[in-house]
Amino acid sequence: MKPALFEHVNYTVTDPDRTAKMLEAIFGWHVRWAGASMTNGRSVHVGTDDRYVALFSRGGTLARPSCYDSPGGLNHLGILVDDLDAAEQRVKDYGLTPESHQTYDPGSRFYFYDADGIEYEVVSYACA
Known part of the structure; x- marks a missing residue:
């Protein structure tokens, strides 16, 4: 299949x-x-x-509960990029704050939040 x-x-x-x-x-x-x-x-x-x-x-206006405390909530979106440093610079250039940088087997990643408090994980397997 x-x-x-x-x-x-x-x-x-x-x-x-x-x-x-x-x-x-x-x-x-x-x-x-x-x-x-x-x-x-x-x-x-x-x-x-x-x-x-x-x-x-x-x-209209919506309230957002903590996603990690809500069954079925969106915890984060994981986005794969080739160049993690360039992606991080674009996040900064957009006025957002990269955080929680981690390198692990098989890659490296960081996270950021958008204006609605939605978390994005940006990951690259090219830089481990």
Whole structure:
């Protein structure tokens, strides 16, 4: 059997366009689609031609509980890059703070949070 491939993840943000711009700037992705979502919100699909994240907004203000304390919560997104140092510089250039740097077998990583408090893990296996 051929393994199934991960195609996308859908998560809620307060401003899908803002989050999409951040992901484009840091990871070199592009918007694949944008439009109205259910409940009069907005949705933006951003990523590569074959993998993406669907950024969903209901519209209005949302409260965000701690994801690590909520069953089914999104703990973080792991993003694989070739050049970890260059990715970290783009995170800094975007005004975000890289933290929790770790090198382990088989790679190195750091984390950052976006404007909604969503955690991203940036990892490279080229620099271990």
